[in-house]
Amino acid sequence: MKAKRNKQVKKILGFYENNFGFRLPYQVLVDGTFCYAALQNQIHIADNLPRYLQGEILLFTTSCVIIEMEKFGSKVIGALLILKQFGVHKCGHEKKAIPGAECLLSMLGKRNERHYILATQDKDLENKVRQIPGAALLYLHSKTPILEKPSMASVSFAKEKVAGIGTIQSGELKKLKEAHGIVEENLKKPRKKKIKGPNPLSCMKKKGKKNKQNLKANSETTELPQKEKPKKKKIRYSKHIKDEIKQGNLVVVKEEAQKISSEKHG
């Protein structure tokens, strides 16, 4: 359970580190309600929170928060003593104190640019903090500190930031392509041809079959001239010459035929 919780806390802190620039030591801004709940549940803030956040922390409050707590009197004296142990951030209300929650919201500003983790048990304040992108929220669930998952405001702000970087990168890529004379359409066309073309593997198989057939055909054709050649070599004699051969007068006939042909040409 503890390992799972640590992993989850690291993931949340990682989100704030990557998207909003949170760094160690984490600055935890504490209000009176958180100190009060910690005392009730016997939680030692300065010991417990660094362990929970798995890193060094700095604990702060403001003079407005202290002044507000002092107004509650002896009921919250223990919580006030804890609060006074923490550093006091200048809030700009030193001349005239304002309600603690308002002061803390002014410390966070519109973007929580000082990267505070706000520790409070004040539900109204929590709801207002959730509207601020990059504001981390910590509260106690009985004895267990809970670092709340990033609010919708934080998540959507981070997404927009990433999307913004994406469009800039694609824009720069287009410019680079144009600079090098690469037209996107030209790049796409050969890809389409590749897709439309037949599967090279299927071609291989077909060719293989064809090759076998061709080989057979070739073997047949190579045999044919061998058969034809002797035929061509054979001298075809007309019937009367064949009769002469049978009679054994072949040589005479040949000479006579040559004579006849020479006489005709001569």
Ligand SMILES: [Zn+2]
């Ligand atoms: Zn103040």
